[in-house]
Amino acid sequence: MPKKLIALAAAALCCAGAHAQSSVQVTGLVDVYAGSMKMAGDGDRRSVVNSGGMTTSWFGFKGTEDLGGGLKASFQLTSFFQADSGAPTRGIPNDTFFSRDANVSLSGSFGSVLLGRWMAPNFLPSVIGNPLGDSFTFSPLILHMNVPLFNAASWMSTTPADTGWSNQIVYSTPDIGGFKANLQYQFGEQAGDNGKKNIGANFFYFGGPLTLTGFYERDQVSNPGTSVPLGATTKDWMLAAAYDFKVVKPYLSYGQAKADGLPDKAKTLQLGASAPLGAGSLLASWAKTEMTATNRDRKTFTVGYDHYLSKRTDVYAMYMNDRITGQTKGNSFGVGIRHRF
Template sequence: MQKNLVTLAAALLCATAAQAQSSVQATGLLDAYVGSMRYAGDAERTSTVGSGGLTTSWFGFKGSEDLGGGLKANFALTGFMRMDTGEAGRFPNDPFFSRDANVGLSGSFGALTLGRGLAPNFLPSVIANPLGDSFTFAPLILHMNVPLFNASHWQATTPSDTGWSNEIIYTTPDFSGLKANLHYQFGEVPGNNSKKNIGVNALYFNGPLTLTAFYEHDQISNPAPTTYFGTTKKDWMLGGAYDFSIVKAYLTYGEAKSDDSPIKAKTTQVGASIPLGGPGKVLASWAQTKLTDVDLKRKTFTLGYDYNLSKRTDVYAMFMNDRITDQDTGNSFGIGMRHSF
């Protein structure tokens, strides 16, 4: 009996040690909304149950293993999904693990990641606007990342998506709130291996102050890699936020240009997050993009309210006004719910 107890205790001790050294987590965020949508240039309004009102829905697995000496092995396999239909991806033919598919090492040197991961533009753009990564209602994200397949023929100003495949990312250690990410995407273009995407971003957090920036030099399309643009596209952005307690203010400015065109896209965004009603907050953001040489502007304004029911669940209501030069104005509104796990 005593021998059996010793054996059981040893087994439990080993299991505990293994648990402390290695972990795998099923994680994700689900976001669905009901609304009436009309973007600038749309001929008619669309009533919809949609996915990703404030955050693109995703799910997957993340994990790490403690290798000793402060060194860890990490992995992430996460994919986007559409809550309204249950389909994988943000759109047809999006890779299954389109959000993350990578392994890497982290330690006192920072972190090194291989595989599919974020593009340099993503974190700075979502951190520096009050509606975060909303590809439905955030004016800055709409201008940068969402083309319109309507009469306006609006093209996203970000050259190559918000995620890159075939990528190496080096993340620096945290220097008193400052951290940078260096991105390199292999083009893998047969017969022309010199084509690539490179970029860098920087994030700074110090109390109420947030500062961020990114730069990209892109020659390869995404999310489907190994396709050469035929030119080089460059874009950059500076952004920041300051929390005054009664209001958190946001400001960004960025430019995008292709080497084969004289047109430059200049985007300014201002926003605010105002605490109201306990765990709730009013969200407001306005963005304007000017296209030089063609006298074209897009102006988008969103006003909404987000209320936290718990640490993992919130409900929201949004109204958006969208205008593009010489196009019909679009007004949209939606009510939705997010749940993270």
């Protein structure tokens, strides 16, 4: 009899486990390049071995638990790092350790609800909307939107609230015929801040060869550390499209950014294309941002080749030309390797 009870108990435990499957994985990406860099407005050229030529290096932990009935709980804890030096940062002042992701979420047929630090509304549409993806080194669109220049050009990013938001709640819709959307709200969490906050939304449509995406943000607080109020409320948006003709995939995006009380409006147009070539892709992208009040503009062009050695490892070579009104022009090139794990 005891043996039968033990067998029944074991069977019951196995059944219970089937309704509560969980998994945790260590994951990440390492990207290092060597090159010679000179941005518009730089006085001198820099020879470098740097991290993150095509993607910012990162590592971390992700996990999911099946709660049954179609409900799942998930978490993400991921951190940027500099693969060339080992520094635990992406190079932004006051960057938190888990500045890439630090969140927990519940998902089901209703979509998902996430709490914590996650991507800002602007980030994924800008990555999907250009052929160089999330390159903070060579992608013209990403550079214009997200990377200020601390040189004679004094170029400011058009999305000042960063590519990731802390202290936020996100609702993500389920996939409806290839369409998905995220609604995002970041709490200011500062006493006497008069309710300052960030709000935004983005959408994605994947219909065969056609990709459509876009975002809108109303930004009042900065990131990644404590939610320090920005100097002015900024409204920024972008729409992007791509169509895969197999022999070539063209990209088009257009967006604007405007800070309340300041005269300038930033208007950014980006054209790009990718084409399969051998075991990789030929990539090209051009972006122009016009500052309407000060009559300044920035034009950046990048062309390169990304060659896949395997599904997880690729090597690349990129050339970039960068120009800003009234500043010395810049020319940069780099070769690198990227590995996912």
